Amino acid sequence: MAEDLVRILDGNTFVVSDNRGDIEASATDPTGLFSFDTRFLSTWVLTVNGLRLTPLSTDDLQYFQSRFFLVPATGTVYIDAKLSVIRERAVGTGFHEELTLINHENEPVDVTVRIDAASDFADLFEVKDALLKVGEYATRVDGGGLRLGYTRGTFHRETLITSSEPATIDEQGLTFELTIPAHTPWTTDLSVVTSSAGPGGSHDRPKYRRGHTHAAPRMEHSLETWLNDAPKVQSDWAPLSAIYRRSLVDLAALRFSPPVAGGKSLPAAGLPWFMTMFGRDSIFTSLQALPFTPDLAEATLRALGDWQGTRVDDFRDEDPGRILHEMRYGEMAAFEERPHSPYYGSVDATPLYVVLLDEYERWTGDRGLVRDLEYEARAALNWIDEYADLMGNGYIWYQRRNEQSGLENQSWKDSWNSISYSDGRLPGFPRATCELQGYAYDAKVRGARLARHVWRDDAFADRLEAEAADLKRRFNRDFWLADRGYYALALDADGSPVDALSSNIGHLLWSGIVDAAKAKKVAGHLLGPRMWSGWGVRTLADGEGRYNPIGYHLGTVWPFDNSIIAWGLRRYGFKEEAARIAAGILDAAQIFEGRLPEAFGGYDRQVTKYPVQYPTACSPQAWSTGAPLLLLRTMLGLEPIGDHLIVDPALPASIGHLELLDIPGRWGRIDAFGRGRVDVDGAARPRATPRRR
Amino acid sequence: MAGDTEAFFARLAGLGHEPMLGRTTATVRVDLANGRGTDHWVVSIKRGNLAVARSGGPADLVIVCDRTTFDELAAGRLNAMATALRGAIQFEGDPSLLVRFQRLFPAPTAPPLGASASDRAVGKRRS
Numbered sequence: 001m002a003e004d005l006v007r008i009l010d011g012n013t014f015v016v017s018d019n020r021g022d023i024e025a026s027a028t029d030p031t032g033l034f035s036f037d038t039r040f041l042s043t044w045v046l047t048v049n050g051l052r053l054t055p056l057s058t059d060d061l062q063y064f065q066s067r068f069f070l071v072p073a074t075g076t077v078y079i080d081a082k083l084s085v086i087r088e089r090a091v092g093t094g095f096h097e098e099l100t101l102i103n104h105e106n107e108p109v110d111v112t113v114r115i116d117a118a119s120d121f122a123d124l125f126e127v128k129d130a131l132l133k134v135g136e137y138a139t140r141v142d143g144g145g146l147r148l149g150y151t152r153g154t155f156h157r158e159t160l161i162t163s164s165e166p167a168t169i170d171e172q173g174l175t176f177e178l179t180i181p182a183h184t185p186w187t188t189d190l191s192v193v194t195s196s197a198g199p200g201g202s203h204d205r206p207k208y209r210r211g212h213t214h215a216a217p218r219m220e221h222s223l224e225t226w227l228n229d230a231p232k233v234q235s236d237w238a239p240l241s242a243i244y245r246r247s248l249v250d251l252a253a254l255r256f257s258p259p260v261a262g263g264k265s266l267p268a269a270g271l272p273w274f275m276t277m278f279g280r281d282s283i284f285t286s287l288q289a290l291p292f293t294p295d296l297a298e299a300t301l302r303a304l305g306d307w308q309g310t311r312v313d314d315f316r317d318e319d320p321g322r323i324l325h326e327m328r329y330g331e332m333a334a335f336e337e338r339p340h341s342p343y344y345g346s347v348d349a350t351p352l353y354v355v356l357l358d359e360y361e362r363w364t365g366d367r368g369l370v371r372d373l374e375y376e377a378r379a380a381l382n383w384i385d386e387y388a389d390l391m392g393n394g395y396i397w398y399q400r401r402n403e404q405s406g407l408e409n410q411s412w413k414d415s416w417n418s419i420s421y422s423d424g425r426l427p428g429f430p431r432a433t434c435e436l437q438g439y440a441y442d443a444k445v446r447g448a449r450l451a452r453h454v455w456r457d458d459a460f461a462d463r464l465e466a467e468a469a470d471l472k473r474r475f476n477r478d479f480w481l482a483d484r485g486y487y488a489l490a491l492d493a494d495g496s497p498v499d500a501l502s503s504n505i506g507h508l509l510w511s512g513i514v515d516a517a518k519a520k521k522v523a524g525h526l527l528g529p530r531m532w533s534g535w536g537v538r539t540l541a542d543g544e545g546r547y548n549p550i551g552y553h554l555g556t557v558w559p560f561d562n563s564i565i566a567w568g569l570r571r572y573g574f575k576e577e578a579a580r581i582a583a584g585i586l587d588a589a590q591i592f593e594g595r596l597p598e599a600f601g602g603y604d605r606q607v608t609k610y611p612v613q614y615p616t617a618c619s620p621q622a623w624s625t626g627a628p629l630l631l632l633r634t635m636l637g638l639e640p641i642g643d644h645l646i647v648d649p650a651l652p653a654s655i656g657h658l659e660l661l662d663i664p665g666r667w668g669r670i671d672a673f674g675r676g677r678v679d680v681d682g683a684a685r686p687r688a689t690p691r692r693r
Numbered sequence: 694m695a696g697d698t699e700a701f702f703a704r705l706a707g708l709g710h711e712p713m714l715g716r717t718t719a720t721v722r723v724d725l726a727n728g729r730g731t732d733h734w735v736v737s738i739k740r741g742n743l744a745v746a747r748s749g750g751p752a753d754l755v756i757v758c759d760r761t762t763f764d765e766l767a768a769g770r771l772n773a774m775a776t777a778l779r780g781a782i783q784f785e786g787d788p789s790l791l792v793r794f795q796r797l798f799p800a801p802t803a804p805p806l807g808a809s810a811s812d813r814a815v816g817k818r819r820s
Contacts, residue, residue, distance in 0.1 A: 114736075154780040198782070306792045310713060311800035313772075334778035337807035341775040362768075422750050 006029065010064045010092040011035060011256050012268070012275040012329075013194070019055045021068040021087040021097075022046060030127055031191060032119075033095060033159075034272070037330030039127065040094065040148075040159040040194045043118035048072045048089070048101070048111055053085055061255040062223070065090040078515040081111065084366055094159070094193040094386050100497060101187075103180040113176040115190070121150035121157050123330035124273065125338055135331075139171045146174065148232055155334055156195055164189040195245030195674070207490075226252045231663045233632070236656025237678075239590040240565040245645070246594030247628045250620040251289060255296075258327070267626075272620030273673065277327045277342070279304055279349030280412060281622050283356050288563060289625030290363050291633050291663055297360040298369060304353060304375040309344050309383075317345035317410075319419035321383030323353045325407070338405055345407040346414075347388055347398045348436055350380045353444035358446035361454070362640045370454045381447045381464065384440050390430045396440050399430035413504075413539065416548060418553035419490050422499045424545025428491035434487050436512030438473050444468035445512065476515045485521040487514075501525060501541035503561050511567025519572040526565060527577050534605025535584045536562040542602070549602035556599040556614050559585050560623035563630035572635050577651035579678040582631040583652035589628055596624040636672045637662060649674025698760065699727065702734055706745040706796060713796045715741035719787070721794050722752035734772030736794075752793065754786035769799035771785040775806070 004019045013035040017023045025032045025042035035040035046053060053070035060066050067088045071081035084102040089095055103109045121133070135152025145162040146169050165188035167174040180186045226248065233244045255265035258277055265287070268274060269281035282304065284299035309322035316339045317325075328340035339345075354377050361370050370377075390397035391593045400406035408416055411433045419433060420426055448464035451457045479487045481497060488497030506526050508514050514522055525531055530541040533549075536557035540547050548554045562585050569578040588611040589596050598621040601612035634656065637648030643666055650660055655676040662669045696815065705711075723734040737744040758766075762781050765771040773795035776782050784791050 155778075156780055300737050303789075306789050310799075311794040313801050314800065315805040316772075329778060332807075334775055334780075334807035334809055336772070339805070341772060341778060375712050375715050 006058055006060070006066055006068075008060070008062075008064050008066050008091045008095075009090065009253065009272050013091055013093065014272040015089065015091050015094075015095055016248050016272065016276065017044070017138070019058050019068070019643075020046070020053050020070055021066075021089065022052075022396060025122075027077075027120070027122070027127070030273070033091075033123075033194070034124065035094065035194045036196065037124045037276070037328050037333070038157050039122040039124075040157065041115055041117065041118055041192060042120040042122065044192075045116045046070075046085070046099070047114045047116075048083065048085060050112070050114070061646075064092060070520070075480065083111065084315070091342070094191070097190040097192070099188050099190055100185050101178070101180060102185045106182050108179050109179050111178050111180060111653070112332060113178060115175075116172060116173040116194075117146060117159075117161055118172065119148040119150070119159050121148075121331075123332045124328070125330065125332045127142075134335075141169045141171060144170070145169070147429075151333070152155055152331065155331060157194070157331075160193045160195065162193075170469075177543060223249070223252050226293075229543035229664075232659075232661040234657075234659040236658075236662070237654060239594075240321070240586065240655065240658070243586060243589045243628050244632070245595045248292070248644045250625040251285075251293065251622070251629075254285075254620065254622045254625065254627075258303055259419070260627070265296065266299040266303055267296055267622045269623075270621040273618055275619075276329075277307070277324065278304060279323045279325050280346050280352065283323075283349060283352045283624045284560060284564070285357060285622040287352075287356055288560075288623065288624075288630040290359060291638055294360065294364050294664060296415075297356055298366070300407040301353070301357055301360065301369065301373060304349075305373050307342055308376050308379060311343075315339050315550075316343055317400055317402055317406050319344070319383060319387040321350065321379035321381075321382060322387065323349040325349060325410075332390065332565075339402055343406075345400055345402070345410050347396055347410045348412060348439055350383050350388070351396070351439040353377070353380050354443040354447050354450075355439065358450055361450065363665045365456050370450055374455050377447065377450065378460075378556070381443060384443065385467075388440075391432075393495075394471060395432045395478075397430035397432045398436075413553040415552045417551075418539075419498060420544070420546045421499055422501075422544055427490060427496075427498050428566040430493055430497075431490050432481050433490040433504060434475075435507035435511070437471065438508040438513040441468050441475070441513040442511040443469050444471065457497060472513050472515075475513055476518065477664050480518065485518075486525050487522070500544045501530060502544075503531065503537050503539045503558075503565065506561070506565030506568050509572050510564050511568075512571060516572070519574075523569055523572065523574045523577050526569070527580060532580075533557055533584075533602050535588045535600070535611050536581060537565055539599075550614060552599070552610070552614070555602040557602050557611070558599045558624075559588070559596040560598075560621075563627040563634070566631060566634040570637060570650075575637070576678050576680075578634050579650050579652050580680045582635050583654060583678075583680040585627060586652075586655075595620055596627055597621070598624055632660060636674050638663070639673060640665060645672070647669050647672040650678055651676035652678050652680045654680065697764040697768040698734075699710055701798075702736075702745050705736060705743050708743055710741050711738075711743055711797070712741055714738050714793055717741065717790070717793050719753040719790050720751070721751065721754045721756065721790065723763065724755060724757045725760045726758070732760065752786065754784060754790040756784050756791070756794075758782035765786050766798055769802040771803075772805070773798050773800065782789070 015033050023031050023044040032039040051073050055072045056069040068446045070085040082105045086100040088098040113669045138149040141148045145160050150157045150158040180406045195519050210682045254267050257265050257582035263425035266282050267285040269278040282300045289296050305322050307324045309318040322344045324342040326340050327342035332338040334341045388396040398410040444464045445468045448461040452461035487498045489502045490498040505522050526537050531537050538555050539553045541557045546554050562581050566578040566581040597613045599614040635651045639646045651674045653676040660672045717738050719738050721736045724731040733749045735746045
């Protein structure tokens with residue numbers, strides 16, 4: 001059934017319905033109208049003369065708008081409708097629904113149109129975990145509208161439903177007794193508006209009304225502006241343009257303006273359940289999109305800076321300087337049954353915050369933002385040493401302090417069993433995964449550059465550089481498994497290296513913490529038969545104790561992960577290897593019609609021929625959407641140096657000619673060209689040792 | 694009557710410069726209903742330099758709540774953002790200013806509300 005669900009959204013307000021436009025949610029069924037993590041409608045069912053309708057077609061007009069063409073159910077396979085029903089719905093501060101019935105008969109027809117409406121006001125977390133409600137419901141009919149309300153102490157949520165045409169309203173919905181003349185349409189505008197104010201509090205008007213939805217609503221307009229402002233792709237390989245456009249459109253849908261961002265948009269993590277600020281996801285997506293839409297990075301840096309931790313708060317796993325993990329606005333966060341107000345339990349977002357700030361400046365030259373965020377960047381750098389080094393030995397470690405509802409694994413592979421030894425054992429806590437040390441190294445190196453050139457603090461820059469060099473030296477001693485030729489996935493609490501071969505070592509290349517002499521071995525593993533599936537690099541190598549090609553972080557291929565690995569390979573000069581990753585992931589993107597899933601199966605390409613999608617609730621996912629963008633960067637070898645953009649293409653031969661036009665940056669706008677020369681045909685037949693030119 | 698609220702504002706006045714608000718220049722007014730009337734506090738922030746006054750006047754952000762609630766916030770017994778999500782404090786004006794202003798509240802000195810409500814019933818999962 002899930003594939004029949006229709007989802008439209010605007011920021012963190014979204015509607016999930018069936019293909020008739022109806023909502024019939026149960027406690028755990030994720031359909032309804034949701035806003036700020038609360039379900040404001042759990043029942044919204046249309047009947048005509050007491051009968052449900054049959055869908056003829058559904059148009060997804062825009063990501064915020066859909067149209068349902070329906071006919072009354074006949075009970076047979078034959079459809080010979082005397083009546084057409086059209087529901088056109090647009091989301092924004094609740095939703096607006098234009099309901100039209102068309103009488104195709106030569107005579108007037110009497111019909112009873114009924115909309116049943118109700119709300120359980122479930123928190124998103126309750127939908128996931130099936131918890132019972134604590135507060136009280138109140139339903140009222142007044143002022144020509146139906147008010148569905150929920151109150152728990154000072155916490156109020158209300159849904160106001162009104163109709164432009166007269167209706168008989170009761171506590172369960174709206175009824176229209178109509179006589180529709182021959183060959184005539186009848187239309188009413190239904191408005192469903194959400195409010196978090198107390199009883200009697202005002203409701204905003206719905207964002208879209210009739211006329212707006214047909215003409216040029218602001219979002220549609222801004223989508224055009226968004227697409228026009230982005231660089232243009234031209235390529236001999238036709239699918240690339242389609243993949244690129246899909247990424248841009250999905251990224252537009254993923255834009256989210258939290259109340260604190262001053263109207264600017266940052267990328268949320270995924271549609272629809274993760275339309276909220278996630279430190280890690282927003283940062284990685286902003287990094288991937290920097291050459292295309294640098295504004296996302298600015299909004300991300302400002303909003304995450306405002307929310308930076310300032311206190312030691314065990315419930316929220318908060319420390320001074322720490323960048324948030326996830327923000328939620330629903331009842332369970334409000335009553336501290338969940339720690340997401342916001343929750344700080346990730347350890348990579350904080351060093352990555354500094355990485356993004358530096359990378360943003362290198363592309364845009366916007367030193368004003370680097371000066372504005374000096375306090376936050378210094379606090380983030382300070383956090384690495386003062387709060388993240390739980391064992392006092394110079395590494396980032398993690399162990400949750402909120403044992404009830406905090407996250408066990410606070411790195412990007414955040415499922416419970418993602419960090420394991422080769423024999424499958426799980427290490428104890430605290431844990432220090434390898435990529436965290438790379439991020440810390442990179443943050444120090446980049447922080448030093450910002451300190452020297454923008455904050456004019458040479459002493460701080462010297463200190464950071466010395467710490468970075470020391471960290472790199474120790475890391476290459478303590479994490480390197482000489483007999484295996486790769487870096488340990490993590491250090492266990494007792495200091496033992498957790499010896500599984502994992503994609504995390506690819507992130508090390510990106511961060512630059514890998515000794516030059518070790519890089520070739522690392523690249524060899526990434527493109528070797530245990531890790532390379534033919535489509536991409538697996539999260540965990542085939543042959544590891546917990547390897548499972550459809551295990552969430554245990555062998556699946558993550559497009560986001562691969563885009564970072566390709567960037568890392570380029571950093572160490574492995575152009576051909578980076579091109580092979582780009583070719584594999586873009587081939588998969590083509591099969592997924594331009595929209596890469598969060599993850600897909602790690603099966604060998606030779607075996608399955610098609611990438612097997614991992615079932616997830618969120619699509620599109622922000623950092624999967626960003627992956628093709630970053631791969632365009634790595635294929636063209638784009639690198640800002642001073643006020644110039646260096647272009648050093650290494651493209652798969654299958655791509656042929658590639659142009660990326662109007663790349664924005666401190667140079668104004670610039671074009672990049674490349675021609676595919678890298679033979680990646682061997683992609684499906686992995687070589688044991690990667691070739692290097 | 695001196696209390697947690699007075700102590701909080703006295704501490705702000707004593708801070709002089711607060712680097713956490715170094716990029717903020719704005720005025721925040723706090724309106725506290727005390728049962729008989731409303732107390733007004735104004736915190737003027739000029740690139741992190743704080744000045745506190747007991748007065749009304751226009752502001753970029755107005756925080757409205759009852760005196761008892763603010764005492765709890767000022768003493769770290771309640772978390773400001775969770776309290777705002779519950780609707781127990783209201784605000785008008787720039788939300789990002791609220792996020793920055795709440796940095797001034799102390800670290801928690803009491804367990805989270807949800808800790809006492811952890812026996813909340815779990816319904817049946819659909820199979």
